[in-house]
Amino acid sequence: MTLLKDITVLDLTRVVAGPACTRTLADLGAEVLKIEPPKGDLMRRGVPKRGGVAVGYAQQNAGKRHLCVDLSEEAGQALVRRLADQCDVVVENYRPGVAARLGLGYELLRQSNPALIYCSISGYGQEGSASGRRAYAPIIHAELGLIELNARERGTRPLPEAVSHADFAVSAQATAGILAALVHRLQTGQGQHVDVSMAETMLAMNEWTAVETNGGIGDEISPFRPGKAALLRTADGAWVQLPGNPLTGIFAVARALGREQALLDRGWHDFRDTRDQTAEVHDLLQSWAGEFATVEEFEAALDKARVPLGQVRSLAEVAEQPWAMERRAFVELNLQGNPVKLPRSPFRFAGHDVGPRHAGARRGADNAAVLSEKLGLSEDEIERLRASGVLCAEEDEQ
Template sequence: MSYPLEGLKVLDFSRVLAGPFAGRMLNDLGADVVKVEPPDGDVTRLWGKVIADIPGYFHQQNVGKRNICIDLRAVGAKDLVGELVAQADILIENYRPDVMGRLGIGYEALRRINPRLIQLSISGFGHNGPESRRPAYAPVVHAEAGLTHRSSRRGNIPYRDLPLSVADTNASLHGLVALLSAVIMRSRTGRGQHIDIAMMDVMAFSSDGNQAILRQRRPRAPRRPRVRRRRRTRAAVGRRQVVLASALRRARSRRRRRPRPAGPAEEARSPPPDHRVDVRSARSRHPLRGPRRGQAAVGQPPPAR
């Protein structure tokens, strides 16, 4: 079996998640990925349960990669990196924007060795601008992008970070799309390029319309949501299923059948119909019939097979 990226050689200087995630996906697509680690290794080698002498977190993000250890501050390290870069197609790194340059292996120096090199740099705030040298992990970006506030703003619940590193994986996915586009562009021009991905930019770009208003919403009591509730319930034969009660489509169809109000005043006095589904009561009326019949019973079509 052949893979689409077979023959591409990738140097992965990145650490933890933003960067290794992109390198792992390139490996899954057939690229030859070499992970370059410092003498004490990637910090994620200390995280999670150890399986077959490899911590689970490190294995998840680096499976399939080859490894090499280089002390980038040592004498001769710059020349060794240059030899590797001369044979590489792609380089991935997620240091602060000034680190690679201070070590003498910034993009301008590397492209003189290999003009076809494509470098992906992932950082918190990008390589340009007043915030560029700030170090940033995903929780910092989540907070500054408003994600932490939006996920914790109900009542008096204290702010807390998301359980997933959304900024890291989102930046890696955006970087992967840019990398593959740059590979296609290189086939036309013969030249590589430097891709600068800022996690903050990615989170702003990926936000829904709530952030487009550019002002802080005032806390208020929750209104009728389009999706009333997601709840995990018991199903037949000891299984579990997640019920997503969405009444939006039914509400629209019923609204079309309703007679038009006499005028604006009458319309103002007519509250919108409440077609919310109470998941618990619906399940109690149709207990443990099995996933497909249970869904149909509460007005939701069973999934296509």
């Protein structure tokens, strides 16, 4: 049994932020109809591929039904409007105003479907002087303080992030907004326009926002500074991460290892004594870590005093970890006749199985099935739409 059974979602999104949101809804049991342009979602261009489909695309679009419609054509817009009338939720991540110009904006769609939940994901929101700006995760990371904060905390020049944090953060917020709107509709029968911005999401999901916008920490020493957390190496060459600020954390490590005297010999009694000793603190921690042959030995020693650590691993290594296999954190699915490993939904519900049932498909693979089922179109009508270029299908993405 699925939690969002009988909920149908029209997915007008592309790349990561929107598709990650609708992937979650699909994992929870909603039927998601993904609409792609003739050239397909940009993520389809990625590598590696399985059966001609990029696995990165599959990660964000598993479990969906795939249509390909030319929205530059009025007939394509009309077709998608008819689909929207059959849906509970529409999700789009165009720049503000684009969906309306395509005849797919909230105000128009709600006229024929007043109970519609319509979610707009954008860089800076649907209103305001910055609303029309193009926004991708790297831009938001720069504009919203993430890159500057990381550089300042680490003492390096500004460097780009390797992961699209803003995309996945806003997708989670959008999903929460959609689910809240669905509950509201159950209570009132009313639809809703959910407006979610990447910019405000990054403010809300950064633990430093209130600190930095209220004067900063100044000369104070805070134990909660993940950007300054110590990365150390054990004798086998493995890297490990300790939590928090090492200027305060070294005292817990010393207690765990029975090295309190080493701190007293340096006149270090608490963080007020270490606040200006960053390099020496790190060197001392590293010397202790280097005495252990393996990460496991170091972790066991620290665990006696409840000091956690994490080994630096690649994502490929994570997939082989016992906890990941025990929790079934990954699911192996069929992608165009080829096995592909994808991250499973992080949700676990009693009595409900959540997660994707299939890994995705080539663009337009479900054109005929969906249009026949949802709109009652005949084979001849579908063929005419295909012949006119309104419907597209990718026969070979190799």
